[in-house]
Amino acid sequence: MLLGRRRTARVCTYGGVLMLVFVLFIMLQALVTRDDVLNDFASVGSSRVFSSDTGLSIFDYPADDQRLVNYVRDVLIKQYHRSSTEPPYNLTLDRLNSDYSRGQSKIIDEHLNKKNVGFFVDVGAGDGESNSVTLFFERERTYNGLLIEPYPGRYKTLLTKHRKAHTLQACLRTNRTGNVKEYMAVKERVSTVVPCLWLETILAATGQKVIDILSINVRDEEEDIVRIIPFHKLDIRVVSIEFSHDTNSYIEIVKYMAKIDYVAIHQIVYHPLHKVDFVFAKKTKVKK
Known part of the structure; x- marks a missing residue:
């Protein structure tokens, strides 16, 4: 036993x-x-983009390094080109002259005097439709633009909407983040490593010096992102920012924007959604 x-x-x-x-x-x-x-992420074609002597990847290069700018433009950005054979929009709400935002689009449209043909950059574009500030301008004012979304599931859905704009799956780099970030696709239970890029690099890759609309919808990183935007190098006419209602970062942003000659032309609080929306415009371009 x-x-x-x-x-x-x-x-x-x-x-x-x-x-x-x-x-x-x-x-x-x-x-x-x-x-x-x-x-x-450190590969271009068949060659590694690591420097043999420093061990740095291309994402460690300075924001204005032309090698990094070229890589973002030629490899990472999914370019859009208008053609007669492109698929139609695949939207849940497919009506002409629709404002998909919570009112910001109409405010911006009035401020820009219903300008036709412009350029936007949409940071945190989500699924490309829900609460989109830029979709109205793409459909009704023939704007071109860039949609940036890091989350795998949202970016995948964004592509199915057939937006008439360039797209980029990336997160924005700030002084608190590294050059890559891992995101989890909940439904698929698969993680995706996404590059984090300086907004200066992304804007340089677009080749645009005039940005009519910069829309920012990120979670708790608004202040970090706004403070690293190279406003002195670009003509950014309108900036739309969504804040979480339980944060006071918008107070600091309002102060900061005032210092660089931007004024708030729209503010609205959505208590049920816990959101605070601001629209800023350059003081020299504010309608009297």
């Missing part, structure tokens, strides 16, 4: 050791796979 118990104990011990080894092996494989994914 005693011998049988000892044998059983040994079997249990060996089984526990084997299970521990198996778990460690799986964890090691996961880390290796993740490193491989990260390294994939």
